[in-house]
Amino acid sequence: MRLLKFGAIGVTAALALTACGQGSATKEVAAPEGKSVVRYLNFSSNDGHEKDLTAIVNAFQTANPNITVQVETVPYANYFTKLQTAVAGGTAADAFELNYENFVTYAKNGSLAELKDVDSAAYKKSLYDAFTSDGKQYGVPESFSNVVLFYNKALFKKAGVAGPTAEWTWKDEQAAAAKLTDKGAKVWGDYQPVSYNEFYKVLAQNGGEFLNADRTEATFNSPQGVEAAKFLIDKVGKTMPTEADGAGTPDFDSKLFKSGKLAMWHTGIWMFAGMADAPFDWDVAVEPGNTQKASAMFVNGLVVSAASKNAEAAQKWVTFLASSDETTKTRLATSWELPPVADEAKLAPYLDQPKPANREAVFTALEDTVLPPVIERQQEMQDLVTTELTSAAAGRKPVEKALADAQTKVNGLLKK
């Protein structure tokens, strides 16, 4: 009898303990009677735009007093690890952000809820269609952004070099970079990471194709590809900092530019706000191309989790966050990423912002864009292309060999 009694106590204790251990990643605030809570996971407000997201949340809650939005912000570097673990563990937020590269994987495996009766006319059509899979709408575009050439006007003036124009080519950029680099003063002429993201772009700027038309084979190991990779890699150590100088580590480039030690910087328009208080004059230009112009464009979308119990409220929130006038206004006024609205007249206030002066370049760059090549095993492809290029940049392999190896490996990923 005694044993049985203790056994019972033990089981109760065990239940109590496991119950404690079951808390989800985020504590959900208790919803008052008749109200619902929408948990929202995002990366794009991290590091500078948290307040702007809060402003949008407040506007939404004022318009929808029955819904409370609970925001969780995670840095981009950890975002997909966190998201995938949460989805696997059944604790995913009701609504979350996905970039275009990752949307396909999530839509295909049934973890997203189909959005119904969305007002598609509010969105730019090409962006809206990017979030369809098998004829169903699994998301709405949230924002888009592109990459331009940032430059430090003070350094250009000091070196007596004329600032970049939309007509510049790679040659002009490198000629200027060589003059601007002053290793004694630790000033670098240029920075563009040696990575997958930069490579598919310079490849496009050189008229090459990363994949064949039906995405079954890699085609970047071409004369155009070799030339593009050489352009990128030859800068390392000459006009561009090396790995040993810290290149490739988080925030390295933004700190370098902000400290006035970098003359030209290839980066996204999401850095406008962060550089607003830089203690020198800077501006932007469309990135130089070689045989043609090509600017990288990135699209983020908003989706609702298939497991959400508040799917309806969650959809209300994501469509508000994607296309409401409040969002559009906030995004433009704070130089966040651009809103995906169909009515381009709404984008006009973007040009009224003071810094940088040549904001027109952002829209000019949109005339010739290149989207990231996407395959099912995306991350593996990105990592191995970056690894091969880095090996070549460090002089461990000739560029030709690195590209050939990368192409063989990417083809291996496409076969499996």
Added chain:
Amino acid sequence: MSRPARWRNLGWVLFFLLPSAIPLFVFTLVPMVSSLWVSLHRWNLISPMEWVGLSNYSNLLTDPMTRRVFLHTLIYVVGYLPIVYAGGLALALALNQRLKGRAFLRATYFLPVVTSWVVVALVWKWLLNPTNGLVNQVLGAIGLPEPGWWTDPHWALPAVILSSAWKDLGFVMVILLAGLQSIPGDLYEAAKVDGSNAWQRFWRVTLPLLSPSTFFVVVISLINGFQVFDQVYVMTAGGPAGSSQVVVGQIYDLTFRYGRAGEASALSWILFALILVITVVQIRGQRRWVHYA
């Protein structure tokens, strides 16, 4: 009460075991068994699992990357163990003498052991910076070559080994110090009377009687060494070009970067089997060289 007396308290025994048994069950045994199940599937964490039988294991055994990560892990263990043991023994011998500030020194050497790996790894990464790190500045000043450390595929693993040995030195020192202090003093006196010199006393008395502590250090260090991860992840993230990728790093990347949880689980079990075999061999072999006083 017809049951034997020793069973009478079983209820209490079980009850008091619960606080450690439940976490062990929930956080160790259940995940272990689950991972065995996962290792027989193809699974990207978010899609439904797909049964593939043993093919994850056969794929891994033929994948050249598997051989590479095991080789790197082996190099790590082979490089790390002698350094940390010799260093720890030297420290233990030194701090077993009657020195001024001995307690302070012992605590100081133990400090890195209780410091977070992330902090230690970041500090070492900074010390070993190829262009402006302290280590290379010193090497340069005395005219020695300056390695590229974590930016050079040949030096990335040595950099990790060096920082790991530094961090664990204090742990080995403490274990060996305890071992040294349990050696009875009269043995040394007897050896002296027999006319032995200091070297003979170290070789014939200290080392043999230290063997139980040595055995413990070797077993623990090998088990930990084969599971090396934190320092590699922070210092090199397996790079450059995969040259310092270790088994657990590969398990992490497979699961969380590449969505290949099935293969990652299979790799975990291969690693488990390897560590088990090595540990069993050590425990069997100890009879030949471990002397209990």
